[in-house]
Amino acid sequence: MQEKIIVLDFGGQYAHLIANRVRRLGVFTEIHAPSAPVSELAGAKGIIYSGGPASVYAEDAPDYNPEILSLPVPKLGICYGHQLLATQLGGKVQPGTVKEYGIADLQVKDPSCPLLKGIPASSPMWMSHGDRVEVLPQGYRIVASTKDCEIAAVAFDEKKIYGIQFHPEVTHSRYGMQLLDNFIDICGCERNWNMKSYLPLITDKIRREVGDRKVFLLVSGGVDSTVAFVLLNRVLGTERELGLHIDNGMMRLGESKNITDFLKREGMNNLLVVDASHDFLSQLEGITAPEEKRKRIGATFLTVKDKEMAKLHLDFNQWMTAQGTIYPDTIESGGTKNADLIKTHHNRVKEVMDLMEKGMLLEPLADLYKDEVRALGEELGIPHDLVWRHPFPGPGLGVRLLCSDGKGTFETNDSTPGLGEYLQANHIQGRILPVKSVGVQGDGRTYAQPFLLTTPSLDWKACERFSTELVNRFKTINRVIWQVGSVSDEMPVLTEQYATAEHFDELRKFDDICTRFLRENHLYEAIWQMPVVLTPLRSAGKPCIVMRPVNSSEAMTANFAEIDQQLLQGLWQRFMAEGAGSLWYDVTHKPPGTIEWE
Numbered sequence: 001m002q003e004k005i006i007v008l009d010f011g012g013q014y015a016h017l018i019a020n021r022v023r024r025l026g027v028f029t030e031i032h033a034p035s036a037p038v039s040e041l042a043g044a045k046g047i048i049y050s051g052g053p054a055s056v057y058a059e060d061a062p063d064y065n066p067e068i069l070s071l072p073v074p075k076l077g078i079c080y081g082h083q084l085l086a087t088q089l090g091g092k093v094q095p096g097t098v099k100e101y102g103i104a105d106l107q108v109k110d111p112s113c114p115l116l117k118g119i120p121a122s123s124p125m126w127m128s129h130g131d132r133v134e135v136l137p138q139g140y141r142i143v144a145s146t147k148d149c150e151i152a153a154v155a156f157d158e159k160k161i162y163g164i165q166f167h168p169e170v171t172h173s174r175y176g177m178q179l180l181d182n183f184i185d186i187c188g189c190e191r192n193w194n195m196k197s198y199l200p201l202i203t204d205k206i207r208r209e210v211g212d213r214k215v216f217l218l219v220s221g222g223v224d225s226t227v228a229f230v231l232l233n234r235v236l237g238t239e240r241e242l243g244l245h246i247d248n249g250m251m252r253l254g255e256s257k258n259i260t261d262f263l264k265r266e267g268m269n270n271l272l273v274v275d276a277s278h279d280f281l282s283q284l285e286g287i288t289a290p291e292e293k294r295k296r297i298g299a300t301f302l303t304v305k306d307k308e309m310a311k312l313h314l315d316f317n318q319w320m321t322a323q324g325t326i327y328p329d330t331i332e333s334g335g336t337k338n339a340d341l342i343k344t345h346h347n348r349v350k351e352v353m354d355l356m357e358k359g360m361l362l363e364p365l366a367d368l369y370k371d372e373v374r375a376l377g378e379e380l381g382i383p384h385d386l387v388w389r390h391p392f393p394g395p396g397l398g399v400r401l402l403c404s405d406g407k408g409t410f411e412t413n414d415s416t417p418g419l420g421e422y423l424q425a426n427h428i429q430g431r432i433l434p435v436k437s438v439g440v441q442g443d444g445r446t447y448a449q450p451f452l453l454t455t456p457s458l459d460w461k462a463c464e465r466f467s468t469e470l471v472n473r474f475k476t477i478n479r480v481i482w483q484v485g486s487v488s489d490e491m492p493v494l495t496e497q498y499a500t501a502e503h504f505d506e507l508r509k510f511d512d513i514c515t516r517f518l519r520e521n522h523l524y525e526a527i528w529q530m531p532v533v534l535t536p537l538r539s540a541g542k543p544c545i546v547m548r549p550v551n552s553s554e555a556m557t558a559n560f561a562e563i564d565q566q567l568l569q570g571l572w573q574r575f576m577a578e579g580a581g582s583l584w585y586d587v588t589h590k591p592p593g594t595i596e597w598e
């Protein structure tokens with residue numbers, strides 16, 4: 001049996017992130033429900049208890065099988081997991097006096113603890129919790145602390161149980177990977193997991209699931225579905241797979257053509273291309289709510305698919321539907337039992353769930369993270385440039401064109417107590433904008449307003465600090481953007497804006513300028529993804545656009561990327577020449593902002 005580390009999913013978004021990190025260190029991981037019978041966890045060389053949004057004492061705390069504790073393997077509790085292990089062993093958890101969200105300085109108290117090997121005496125680690133362990137069980141000792149949290153890391157050496165209040169799995173925790181690597185050593189695992197060894201496993205799995213049926217795959221044009229298409233071609237052959245690329249009218253400039261040209265060039269002629277932009281745009285008429293837009297886009301993909309299948313007289317019982325869903329797409333849609341709904345991914349709408357229930361859905365990449373999909377793509381011989389394209393969401397520019405009926409009540413600087421004083425004390429200017437975007441905080445969804453920093457010369461460090469502080473202090477604000485340039489000093493005006501072909505053309509134009517800007521300045525691969533958002537705000541009657549460059553490895557967490565501000569001025573000149581009113585730069589990490597605005 002394959003050696004593995006089990007991650008128990010207590011519903012934090014971070015559960016899968018932990019699994020991804022451990023895999024990246026070369027050890028296979030599997031995610032299980034905490035209520036799983038111990039027989040399901042056979043082969044585990046170690047168990048990691050993830051974080052999660054509940055409180056260990058809450059009525060709605062996830063079900064947990066206490067027998068797991070008696071499995072004779074090392075255990076690491078993270079955040080909620082740490083609190084749960086402590087209470088199980090006789091400790092006490094209480095709501096802390098301050099909720100801690102953000103980077104804290106971890107001070108190592110016992111450098112000889114095997115979990116902390118190689119971690120400096122002081123280093124930044126990411127905290128995100130309200131509750132904390134107040135009384136330690138017998139046998140536990142404190143091995144590291146932060147200013148606000150004395151019990152930040154504990155060890156129960158005899159039983160090889162460790163607990164940490166911070167999140168080693170997020171990139172903000174500088175030595176988080178080191179800590180997880182140390183846990184792998186404690187578990188005594190071999191490091192032999194990689195995409196070369198995964199390819200035969202996934203090949204078998206696809207063959208088993210498909211049986212003698214055939215597969216119909218929606219090829220959105222993004223990296224994931226391209227890899228899925230090539231993989232299925234390899235495993236099933238061109239006779240048993242048919243790809244459908246639906247141009248939904250929300251693609252990037254030239255994107256549909258690039259990808260379909262490549263696949264055809266490679267001899268994969270089992271790909272159909274249909275222009276269904278009219279079907280999609282007519283579904284979005286007059287719709288402004290982000291979740292509703294996502295649902296309609298997701299559902300339309302399936303109606304178009306059914307229409308095309310019917311045209312081809314394909315037997316629905318013979319043809320499974322496949323899509324390039326990857327792990328994060330399933331979890332952020334509330335796909336695992338304990339996860340909170342943050343956004344409905346287009347591949348997790350009701351119609352898709354129905355197919356899944358009937359055993360008619362194939363998701364060959366659903367266990368993988370983006371970095372693994374890319375590694376698999378390279379393993380399959382897909383050219384580097386295609387594999388390393390920026391991730392592009394299924395609903396495409398549909399989630400980057402913010403819609404509005406031009407009305408609505410919004411908070412302002414004046415209606416936000418303490419904001420004026422904060423700005424004055426920090427010698428900065430800016431305003432809360434009358435528009436909303438989705439974010440994620442403490443594992444839950446937020447839908448709130450951005451704060452626009454208009455102070456002209458602010459370095460990125462300052463932006464980062466103000467961004468963290470503004471979101472933490474003012475509930476109204478879940479995102480902070482910085483003004484690269486604007487044609488007007490006046491408050492931007494909210495206007496009516498719907499998902500129409502004209503607006504998509506406008507967004508496509510600015511998006512393309514940004515992509516070219518990245519390529520010309522050799523930044524394209526240095527930046528993980530850069531959504532460009534057309535807001536319904538206008539400065540002097542002209543559109544206000546947000547650029548959101550981020551660095552991430554798996555999209556569950558992200559840092560805003562830093563681009564030279566001189567270069568940005570050049571970009572703003574181009575934007576102005578093309579009729580933009582303002583160019584804003586998103587300086588929010590994820591969390592608390594999501595990567596996309598909707």
Ligand code: XMP
Nearest residue numbers: 344345346391392393394395555594595596
């Ligand atoms: P968020 O906005 O949730 O995005 O931080 C995380 C990553 O997922 C992509 N994304 C999607 N991908 N279907 C997709 O295939 C979707 O509905 C969808 N929504 C977001 C997003 O571009 C980012 O890379």
